[in-house]
Amino acid sequence: MRAFLLATSLLAAPVMAQTAPANPNDPYVWLEDKDGAKPLAWVEQENKRTLARLQADPRYQSFYQEALAIASAKDRIPMPSQRNGRILNFWRDADHPQGYWRATTAESYATANPQWTTLLDLDQLSKAEGKKWVWKGANCLQPEERYCLVALSEGGEDAIEYREFDLQTGQFVPNGFRLPTSKQGAAWVDKDTLLVSRDWGPGTLTDSSYPFVVKEVKRGRPLEQAREIFRGDKTDQLGTYAEVLHDADGNRAVLIERRQTFFGGDKHIMGSDGKLVKLDVPNRAFTVGLVKGQLAFTTQDPWGSLPAGSIAAAPLAEVQKGRFTPTVVFAPNSRQSVDGATVTRSTILANVYDNVRGRAMTFTPGPNGWTATRLQLPDNLAVDLASATEDSDTAFVTVTGFLDPTTLWQVDAFGRTAPKSLKSLPARFNATTHVVEQFEATSSDGTKVPYFVVRPRNAPLNGSTPTIMTAYGGFNISNTPSYAATVGKLWLERGGAYVLANIRGGGEFGPAWHNAGRKTKRQLIYDDFAAIGRDLIARKITNPQKLGIYGGSNGGLLMGVQFNQQPDLWKAVTIQVPLLDMVRYEQIAAGASWVDEYGSVSVPEERAFLQKISPYHNIKRSGVNYPEPYIWTTTKDDRVGPQHARKFAARLKEYGLPYLFYEDTAGGHSGDADIEQGARLQALQMTYFAQKLMGGAGQQSASTD
Structure with missing residues (x-):
């Protein structure tokens, strides 16, 4: 399941907020000044009103403590990252709320109580430097994997700082590579050379604030002396980035991708003469890795005789x-999709979904082509790739289900x-009190749309079960089953039901499922979601007074549309880190990079559609009995930005409509600066749902004063 109570789905790679030009017809443009004193004072007042209601509910502290205990439990699975024969892991718990990077041997990791060595403690680093550093991963030089670029974000923003770290000494490298905070990407060429995309100064960022100039950075030389390798264009939606791939046989591929649109663009490969050659491949073909001298791809576009959604390969030469x-390595049928793929020493390893149920498969090259093998793992659950490396055929995958705790398989x-x-x-x-069921609802165009229901086994089918429902519906991102630990503890144990909707716009059934809801076809996504809501009611699982919905990011836009279009279907609507002003979205934060998904106001037909569905512009002052929504965002969100949520709440206030608004000051787009913040956001949201759908303390609507 890719949708949890907290919205962690990514709309894009790192970006930085940009200032939109003023619109005299929009009275709340002033709230777009993300860090301005006046908007932050407005936020403070709104937060006080919302917290006074939700935190005063006696259930809030129980929810918070339960969510915190799950997030900080020390018996969680330490998810592995394989590095040069060792297992690395980034870990958070009550003693390390911001987390620490640690390592152990493969042998020790296989035991019940691995012996870990701390590499980097972010709590200590933050205290020493007076900043709240948030972990954003590490990129290590192959094949030795001793030196790594550690990515750190201040407060959870997408903009990151790179610092070189030595895994052998457990220290930052003295006078090593250090790339100041920027929207950026970096790839190792060798120990002394990086290929870097970043803000190099005026004229090097796209209109959506992505870097489009790749330069060669040499050890010991200032960034000002970096040599330009490739240049995209200011009009590109997602910028330009380098990638270096290796296999265990000594083959190497240096690639540069220019993303003219969010979903794809031009690819170049470096020849033995150091010159770049443009690849004749579809825009939406992407490299997976190198294996046995074969370069593997996935493609979201048809490619010769290959259907969209396939895995393909060709000799590097x-x-x-x-x-x-x-x-062709693998071609899915109409109900299958490749959710992820990577390479090991000898194979391509992929997780393939068939009617939203997972399978792990390997594909091995040989003299007669590629041999497919399905790994013998538990069936009818979700399968995800946890860790693989080009140096070994040992890999790790997870198997999970709504009621089945996650297991890690070697x-x-x-x-x-x-x-x-x-x-x-x-x-x-x-979990013994609940059952999982899969149903289909018929959408407005007759398409059958699947969804999962997790409900009390003995609940009467009379519409009385409090139910929360979620979906994402965009960017080819799939929502698959997963162990709902926090939802289970805070909601299912209290007699509630949970619904995961596999609506169009996602990737559950491959590129066609996604493409069916792009741009001006997007109403189908919203119709799918509403159809599932009606189907739940028709099956008497719940009723409109017991049905709540939530979603974040693009899913927050989905919730805003449902709030406007179907106000009678939902009693509670949580709108998380959302897009809501679809007329100005291109001018806020990274909005210009998502034109390939949503369309552009510069195109008359697309502008008309965006105006029609834009939640901010379609709230009615009177004549509609809206549910009271709970809208939350974060100040540090430099991807979607808090501007959308602020303006939506201000419009509701102007119209005298009830609402709750909360803006956390840290955490970025995913609200994960530390485990306390995550637990707080979970508890606030679940308190809101409990008030609305289960009754009790604070169930009255909030004043708009």
Whole structure:
């Protein structure tokens, strides 16, 4: 399941907020000044009103403590990252709320109590430097994987700082690579060379604030002396980035991708002469990795005889010529999708979904083509790739379900040994009282749209069950089953039901499922969601007075549309870190990068559609009985930005409509600066749902004063 109570789905790579030009017809443009004194004073007043209601509810503290206990539990699975024969892991708990990077041996990791060595403690680093550093991952030099670029974000923003770290000494490298905070990407060429995309100064960022100039950065030389390698264009939606791939046989590919649109663009590969050659591939074909001298791709576009959604491969020597004919590795049918793919020493490892149920498969090259093997893992659950490396055929995958705690499996991708269950998450709630069902609803165009229901086994089918429903519906992102630990403890144990909707716009059934709801076809996504709501009511699982919905980011836009279009279907609507002003979205934060998903106001037909569905512009002053929404965002969100949520709440206030608004001061787009923040956001949201759908303390509407 990719949608939790907190919105963690990504709309884009790192960005920085930009200032939109004033619109005299919009009275709340002043709230777009993200860090301005006047908007922040407005936020403070709104927060006081909302917290006074939700935190005063006696259930809030129980929700908070339960969510915090789950997030900080020390018996969670330490998800592995394989680095040069060792296992690395980033870990947060009550003693390390911001987290620390640590390492152990493969042998120790396989035991019940691994012996960890701390590499980098972010709580200590933050205290020493007077900043709240948030972990954003590490990129290590292959094949030795001793030196790594650690990505750190202040307060959770997408803009990051890179610092070189030595895994052997456990220290930052003295006078090593250090790239100041920017929207940026960096790829290792060798120990002394990086290919870097970043803000190089005026004229080097796209209109959506992405870097489009790639330069070669040498050790010991200032950034001002970096040599330009490739330049995209200011009009590109997602910028330009370098990638360096290796395999265990010593092959290497240096690639540069120019993303003219969010979903794809031009690809170039560096030949042995150091010159870049443009690849003759579809815009939405993406590299997976190198294996046995073969460069593997996934494609979201048809490619010769390959259907969209396939895995393909070709010899590296052929790819370096620019024009080549790929070999099909895997072609899905209409109800299948490739959710993820990576490479091991000898294979391509992929998780494939069939009617939203997961399978792990390996594809091994041989003299007669590629051999497909399905790994023997538990069936009818979700499968995700946890860790793989080009240096070994040992990989890790997770298997999980709504009521089945996550298990970590160690697999031999080459098939010499059977998969082994290595670690299991202890049960976080009593799952014996609930049952999982999968249904289909018929949308406005007759399409059957699947969804999952997790409900009390003995609940009467009379419409009385309090139910919360979520979806994402965009950017080719799939919502698949996953162990709902926090939802289970805070909601299911209290007699509630949970619904995950697999609406169009996502990738559950491949590119066609996504493309069906892009741009001016987007109303189908909203119709799918509403159809599932009606189907739940028709099946008497719940009723409109017991049905709540939530979603974040693009899912927050979905919630805003449902609030306007179907106000009678929902009693509660939580709108998380959302897009809501679809007329000005291109001028706020990273909005200009999402034109390939939403369309542009510069195109008359698309502008008309955006005006029609824009939640901010379609609230009616009177004549509609809206549910009281709970809208939350974060000040540090430099991706979507808090501007949308602020303006939506201000419009509701202007019209005298009830609402709750909360803006956290840290955490970025995903609200994850530390475990306390995550627990707080979970508890506030669940208190709201409990008030609305289960009754009790604070169930009255909030004043708009």
